[in-house]
Amino acid sequence: MKHIISRGASLAALALALAACDPQAIKELEEGVSTEADVVQRFGQPERVWPEAGGAKTYEYNRQPEGMRNYMITIGPDGKMSALRQVLTPENFRRVQPGMGVEDVRRMLGKPAKQVPYQLQNQIVWTWKFLEPPSEKKAFNVVFSPDYRVIRTEVGPDPDGPDMRGGG
Numbered sequence: 001m002k003h004i005i006s007r008g009a010s011l012a013a014l015a016l017a018l019a020a021c022d023p024q025a026i027k028e029l030e031e032g033v034s035t036e037a038d039v040v041q042r043f044g045q046p047e048r049v050w051p052e053a054g055g056a057k058t059y060e061y062n063r064q065p066e067g068m069r070n071y072m073i074t075i076g077p078d079g080k081m082s083a084l085r086q087v088l089t090p091e092n093f094r095r096v097q098p099g100m101g102v103e104d105v106r107r108m109l110g111k112p113a114k115q116v117p118y119q120l121q122n123q124i125v126w127t128w129k130f131l132e133p134p135s136e137k138k139a140f141n142v143v144f145s146p147d148y149r150v151i152r153t154e155v156g157p158d159p160d161g162p163d164m165r166g167g168g
Contacts, residue, residue, distance in 0.1 A: 021042075022043075022063070022069065022071070025042035025043055026084065028042055029042060029081055029084060030081075031080075031081055031082060031083065031084065032080055032081070032082065033080065033081075034080065034081040035079055035080055035081070036075045036079050036080075036081070038081070039059065039073050039075065039081055043059070043061050043071070043073065044061075046059035046060050046061055046073075047060045047061060047062040047110070047111055048060040048111070050072075050107055052074065054077055055076075055077030056074055056075060056076050056077055056082065057074070057075050058072050058073065058074045058075075059072070059073045059074075059075065060072055060110050060111070061073065061110075062110050062111040064110070064111060064112060064113035064128060064129060065113035065114065065129065065160075067129075068088070068129050068130050068131045068137065069086045069088055069130070069131075070086070070087050070088050070109060070110030070111070070128070071084065071085065071086055071087065071110075072084075072085050072087050072110065073085075087108065087109055087110055088109060088110075088128055088129075088130040088140070089130075090132075092108055092109060093109075093140050093153065093155070095108060096108065096109075096142055096150060096153050097150065098149075098150050098151060098152060099149055099150060100149065100150040101148060101149060101150075102126075102144060102148035102149075105126070105142055105150065109128055109140075110128075112126040112127055112128050112142075113127050113128055113129050113139075114126070114127040114159065115127075122145070122146055123143050123144065123145065123146075123151065124143075124144040124145075124146070124148070125141050125142070125143050125144070126141070126142045126144065127139050127140070127141050127142075127159060128140045129158055129159075129160070132155075137157075137158035137161055138155055138156065138157065138158060139155070139156050139157065139158050139159050140153065140154075140155055141153065141154045141155070141156065
């Protein structure tokens with residue numbers, strides 16, 4: 001039991017350390033100048049690589065479940081970084097529409113913090129934690145049907161926040 005707890009604590013500390021390094025890594029990268037190797041050196045190996053038109057590719061850097069951001073970094077066919085985006089934004093949340101497939105949502109927002117099946121409701125809910133400006137911790141939920149099509153979206157409190165803990 002002690003080993004499991006210390007491993008969980010180690011993973012949480014690692015996730016927080018990575019998130020703390022992100023601002024510095026971002027400062028060191030420049031669109032059109034930085035190379036694929038520069039990106040990997042500063043951010044590490046991506047969670048997933050998405051192919052793009054014309055030979056470009058987008059690297060997914062997931063900071064969930066401990067972090068509040070996910071990054072998509074596009075590498076052009078010339079091997080140079082052409083875009084670096086933090087994707088957990090209100091603008092991207094509004095783009096998630098009923099009927100969208102799960103892969104389209106994943107490609108837009110990155111890997112979620114949680115994926116919870118609700119058997120009785122016949123739904124699956126994916127949750128991303130994010131910061132609502134200026135610094136309020138929130139959750140963006142996407143409710144999927146059993147065939148992984150978006151039914152609806154909702155914004156609520158951070159599921160791990162202090163206002164969501166029971167007690168008495």
